[in-house]
Amino acid sequence: MHWNPVAKVNLVALRHNFGVARRYAPSAKCIAVIKSQAYGHGLLEVAKALQADADAFAVARLSEGVQLRKAGVTIPVLLLEGVNDRNELRCAAQAHLQIVVHQARQLALLLENESPVPLSCWLKLDTGMHRLGIPAAQSHACITQLASCAWVDEIRLITHLANADDVDDPATDRQLYQMQEICDHYAFERSIANSAGVLAWSQSHVDWIRPGLMLYGASPMLGHCAADYDLQPVMTLQARLIVVRPVRRGDPVGYGGVWRAPKDGVLGVVGIGYGDGYPRHIQFGAQVLLKGRRAPIVGRVSMDMLTIDLSDVPAEVGDTVTLWGEGLPIGEVAVWANTIPYTLMCQVTARVERHYHG
Ligand SMILES: *Cc1c(COP(=O)(O)O)cnc(C)c1O
Numbered sequence: 001m002h003w004n005p006v007a008k009v010n011l012v013a014l015r016h017n018f019g020v021a022r023r024y025a026p027s028a029k030c031i032a033v034i035k036s037q038a039y040g041h042g043l044l045e046v047a048k049a050l051q052a053d054a055d056a057f058a059v060a061r062l063s064e065g066v067q068l069r070k071a072g073v074t075i076p077v078l079l080l081e082g083v084n085d086r087n088e089l090r091c092a093a094q095a096h097l098q099i100v101v102h103q104a105r106q107l108a109l110l111l112e113n114e115s116p117v118p119l120s121c122w123l124k125l126d127t128g129m130h131r132l133g134i135p136a137a138q139s140h141a142c143i144t145q146l147a148s149c150a151w152v153d154e155i156r157l158i159t160h161l162a163n164a165d166d167v168d169d170p171a172t173d174r175q176l177y178q179m180q181e182i183c184d185h186y187a188f189e190r191s192i193a194n195s196a197g198v199l200a201w202s203q204s205h206v207d208w209i210r211p212g213l214m215l216y217g218a219s220p221m222l223g224h225c226a227a228d229y230d231l232q233p234v235m236t237l238q239a240r241l242i243v244v245r246p247v248r249r250g251d252p253v254g255y256g257g258v259w260r261a262p263k264d265g266v267l268g269v270v271g272i273g274y275g276d277g278y279p280r281h282i283q284f285g286a287q288v289l290l291k292g293r294r295a296p297i298v299g300r301v302s303m304d305m306l307t308i309d310l311s312d313v314p315a316e317v318g319d320t321v322t323l324w325g326e327g328l329p330i331g332e333v334a335v336w337a338n339t340i341p342y343t344l345m346c347q348v349t350a351r352v353e354r355h356y357h358g
Helices: 011-024 035-040 043-050 062-070 086-094 104-112 136-147 171-183 195-200 330-336 341-347
Strands: 006-010 029-033 056-059 077-079 098-101 119-126 152-158 189-191 235-247 265-270 287-290 293-298 306-309 320-324 353-357
Touching: 006 011, 011 029, 011 043, 011 195, 011 353, 035 043, 035 341, 043 056, 043 062, 056 062, 062 077, 062 086, 086 104, 098 104, 104 136, 119 136, 119 171, 136 152, 136 171, 152 171, 320 330, 330 341
Parallel strands: 006 353, 029 056, 056 077, 077 098, 098 119, 119 152, 152 189
Antiparallel strands: 006 235, 235 265, 235 320, 265 306, 287 293, 287 320, 293 306
16 A cells, blocks of 8 residues: 555546547647646656657757657657757757747847758747747748748747637737738748637637647636536546544644634544645645545645544545545646646646556
8 A cells, every 4th residue: 555645647538638639629730738747747658648649749948858859759849948059959959859939039049050950940929928939020020030041941830828718808819810910921830729729719729739738637718627628637646544533622733723623523634745746825625535525624734744624524544535636626626725727737746656547
């Protein structure tokens, strides 16, 4: 029996969710976004599970792309932040990584450093996110320069949506319109859609979609849960009940004694805490799942443990407690933690073993 917390990773669900993305955008090619350890699920394991299905992978940084190549991943890999200096450019080229070019500085770097390997470039246009990207006014000049570069053999145009999680926000239509206005002058392929674009903005699908979060079975959309889109949870975070003990009415529990038992009852201690990535700032009223029933978290989350009220849930030491995943959607936990599913997934620490199924 494992007493340590584990993150079970269901690779069948992962491939199912990839299929959902395909069904939403049947005529687009699909770049599976696996940055940040595949949103905490494990970079190489997720890459291996999807490489037969995906048209490409995307990661944020060079080191992530190199890791994929070293592990034998041969499908196209795109660096979403591109390269930052000459050395990175050479490494990316040698590893046959495709690069995003998102600022004039990167364009200059590319033009000034002849590459022995032909490069595939994605010119990133800023259509309203105002984080990365070439401003609209400079887009035509940059496209022309990139197209004139002898060692660039493939050009695509890419932009990123800032507000696509909200179907009522008019900013997305403005971004889509701006992208179209620029791109319609060219025959280059385009990519716009993140998960929210895939699920809610069909005009954003164009040639290549870039889903991340939805592959891991969470909803990026305001007011919609994963099940609304037939997405299945991939990570199920579990720990063991390590103590079951009585608690007397009025007893304070945990650091600061911020919770006091309202009546004589039963308290459980679960062997997982913020040192494993469970959010310390979870709100009062948050729940865990135990034998198919919900039990509330009480008191402060500690580094290695948290406490739950078992007064209404029969339980014994060794029982499995689910923090999120199958039976307890991560979207619900994200609301209790006043965050988004992305951060919960990414924050699961290295101490938590990942167990892969399927
Ligand atoms: C992370 C990222 C994505 C994926 O976003 P999700 O909301 O997780 O689907 C797509 N494109 C870019 C540029 C990204 O940085």
